[in-house]
Amino acid sequence: MRFLGILLIVLASLGPLPALSTPSPKRAAAGDVAPKVAALMARMTLAEKIGQLNFASLAFPYELQLEEVRQGRIGNMLNVVNPDHLRQFKEAVQQSRLRIPMLYGIDAVYAFRVAFPVPIAWAATWKPELAELAARMVALEAAQDGINLTFAPMVDISRDPRWGRVIEGAGEDPLLASAFAAARVRGYRAGGLATAAKHFVGYGAPEGGRDYNGAQIPTAELFDRYIPPFEAAIAAGTETVMASFNTVNGVPVTANRWLVTDVLKTRLGFDGLVMSDFVAIPELMNHGVAADLAQASRKALHAGIDLDMAGRAYDRHLDALVKDRSLPMTEIDAAVRRVLTVKYRMGLFADSPLPREVPPAPSDARVREAARAVARESFVLVKNNGATLPITPQSGTVALIGAAALSTNDHSWYGPARLEKPKTETLKAALEARLGSGQRLLFAEGFADPCGVSFKDKAAAVETARAADLVVLVLSEDCTVSGEGTSRAHLGLSGVQQQMLDALVAAGKPIALVVETGRPLALTDAHAKAAALMIAWQPGTEGRTALAEVLTGEFAPSGKLPMTFPRSIGQVPISYSDLPTSRPSTADRYTTGYIDEASTPLYPFGHGLSYTTFAYSGLAVSAPGMGRAGAIEIRVDVQNTGLRAGQEVVQLYTRQLVAARSRPVRELKGFQKIALAPGERKTVRFTLKAADLAYHDDAGKAVIEPSPFRVFVGGSSSADLEGGFQISDEQTLTSE
Numbered sequence: 001m002r003f004l005g006i007l008l009i010v011l012a013s014l015g016p017l018p019a020l021s022t023p024s025p026k027r028a029a030a031g032d033v034a035p036k037v038a039a040l041m042a043r044m045t046l047a048e049k050i051g052q053l054n055f056a057s058l059a060f061p062y063e064l065q066l067e068e069v070r071q072g073r074i075g076n077m078l079n080v081v082n083p084d085h086l087r088q089f090k091e092a093v094q095q096s097r098l099r100i101p102m103l104y105g106i107d108a109v110y111a112f113r114v115a116f117p118v119p120i121a122w123a124a125t126w127k128p129e130l131a132e133l134a135a136r137m138v139a140l141e142a143a144q145d146g147i148n149l150t151f152a153p154m155v156d157i158s159r160d161p162r163w164g165r166v167i168e169g170a171g172e173d174p175l176l177a178s179a180f181a182a183a184r185v186r187g188y189r190a191g192g193l194a195t196a197a198k199h200f201v202g203y204g205a206p207e208g209g210r211d212y213n214g215a216q217i218p219t220a221e222l223f224d225r226y227i228p229p230f231e232a233a234i235a236a237g238t239e240t241v242m243a244s245f246n247t248v249n250g251v252p253v254t255a256n257r258w259l260v261t262d263v264l265k266t267r268l269g270f271d272g273l274v275m276s277d278f279v280a281i282p283e284l285m286n287h288g289v290a291a292d293l294a295q296a297s298r299k300a301l302h303a304g305i306d307l308d309m310a311g312r313a314y315d316r317h318l319d320a321l322v323k324d325r326s327l328p329m330t331e332i333d334a335a336v337r338r339v340l341t342v343k344y345r346m347g348l349f350a351d352s353p354l355p356r357e358v359p360p361a362p363s364d365a366r367v368r369e370a371a372r373a374v375a376r377e378s379f380v381l382v383k384n385n386g387a388t389l390p391i392t393p394q395s396g397t398v399a400l401i402g403a404a405a406l407s408t409n410d411h412s413w414y415g416p417a418r419l420e421k422p423k424t425e426t427l428k429a430a431l432e433a434r435l436g437s438g439q440r441l442l443f444a445e446g447f448a449d450p451c452g453v454s455f456k457d458k459a460a461a462v463e464t465a466r467a468a469d470l471v472v473l474v475l476s477e478d479c480t481v482s483g484e485g486t487s488r489a490h491l492g493l494s495g496v497q498q499q500m501l502d503a504l505v506a507a508g509k510p511i512a513l514v515v516e517t518g519r520p521l522a523l524t525d526a527h528a529k530a531a532a533l534m535i536a537w538q539p540g541t542e543g544r545t546a547l548a549e550v551l552t553g554e555f556a557p558s559g560k561l562p563m564t565f566p567r568s569i570g571q572v573p574i575s576y577s578d579l580p581t582s583r584p585s586t587a588d589r590y591t592t593g594y595i596d597e598a599s600t601p602l603y604p605f606g607h608g609l610s611y612t613t614f615a616y617s618g619l620a621v622s623a624p625g626m627g628r629a630g631a632i633e634i635r636v637d638v639q640n641t642g643l644r645a646g647q648e649v650v651q652l653y654t655r656q657l658v659a660a661r662s663r664p665v666r667e668l669k670g671f672q673k674i675a676l677a678p679g680e681r682k683t684v685r686f687t688l689k690a691a692d693l694a695y696h697d698d699a700g701k702a703v704i705e706p707s708p709f710r711v712f713v714g715g716s717s718s719a720d721l722e723g724g725f726q727i728s729d730e731q732t733l734t735s736e
């Protein structure tokens, strides 16, 4: 059986794209490996056990670390990407007394060699199979060199675009994020890596969007919003979970026994291992919950943190803590058992029930093709007045403006130094190759750098615009400000990009604006001035080629926003799924406004246009109601009413009208991406179980209440086709 998954991967790598779902590798059950783990632990010294809890980060010169591996004091390494270094660590393991294989972990998130678009762009496809494909390809590349664990997927929900790490996740919605969490876990695992779902939990809700800040999350919300993607990752087989750096309700997760042991391990039934984040155990002193490293170590282990990532805390202190009886040996044993269980289940030992097999490397062309397929479906066309896009021969002369159009930056974090960086086509070259003969493409850099920090001959850019019929302006979010530790207090265009936009508007030609960004920006002014606006995210190695394909209409855009775009920073956080307020009583969405700002966001969650239009009709609910164990079917007809083929993401939202707690004005409960030829009509069906409508009370208990519900179906969270049903205790209403 174990070869089946590999065989399917090989076959899939020969088939046409997108080659989607592949079964994840089989893993032995925890119970099956328990006797082996117990036998090994019986042979281990305390020092060797503590070594298994030590996840050391490569530090140069690394000879000392090699020696510690030989002594059994380091049981796992992160950030070893050079195959020569990896080989030396593997040799050192063979020279150790028990030869226990190590975890080799890196952040192979969306790029190893070829860069895929960033993960928020994966979510913008609303096609989890594409995320699975991307994750599998990244993992396949990384696994060839001996890496066996990726610190991904990040499954943190965030409603605050000021937080830079929204780039690594799937946005604001628990249902969408859960679908992508599961798909990413399946993909990385099918590519030969174990996964780390991170950062458990609430890391995406730091106060003010400031990275590492504490989060205040009521228990009900924790279970309704932040925990579901972790449950999805666990169900999909993640072997490890990484704890969050920050405090949740005042207690750092790294020292939070309720969250790590009671909730994650006991209630959610997670039987893999939990690692700290980078140096998070020593940082318990910064949080002010530990006086010294010994206390930090004791608190973290007691909380349920099995692996100490880069902290050298367990390594230095667990031995003494056991010997002076401040720490029961059972807690060390429990952590070691989890680490060894994961290693056995991953197949790392020679006598593992299912030995690990690294699937063969895909061809370079295959990975690039996958990267392009993901990019194509990730772009979100948020505005398109008068069919400004796509660029056709009727568009006339096109002026491409912006140094970003010359950029070959694929935005990958790093690649293995020994491998040549793959070539990234510029948008300018990709567009030149695609415009019809006879159609002129003019070009002006406009900026001295791709992120528009300063001008380079602004006057020439304006002249170029004047000479054209259509201006395509490419702007990038400041290149330094996405990712970890890059929260923003301003969400406008960076550098002098706004001034360039204003100057080009004065030239009087329609502007199609392309924005490369890692997060939602406040683009209210740009929206008003541009005739068309495309969110291109950070599109990766094949991204600019895919962008040219979509701008010229070879492929129609089909992305939808996985996060709300605010009008202004003052609106943040704003989400389609806020709770209703008492005033105004009639409004049903975005009820709380400001006197100096509209109550609605610039672009709602789920918004995105195509080059065609879609009409929704015939919403039908299969029964007027259902019991608490029941299900109903919701049906809607969707028709392509334009002249071009396109894909639409059909979205289903509900609202519970009466409940013990206020319920969100809308909640996403289903989505399907469908392709429609011009004029074509399809009936889309959703099954909605009463259990899908459960929510959590203050104690974190799931409840399904009798209540009337509204249901909304459409192409965004503003969907206005509306129906209703009841959940009732009356069995006569059910369709069970």
Ligand code: BGC
Binding pocket: 107, 151, 198, 277, 278, 484
């Ligand atoms: C990040 C993690 C990452 C780790 C290792 C930390 O700073 O928060 O997400 O996996 O570093 O690179």
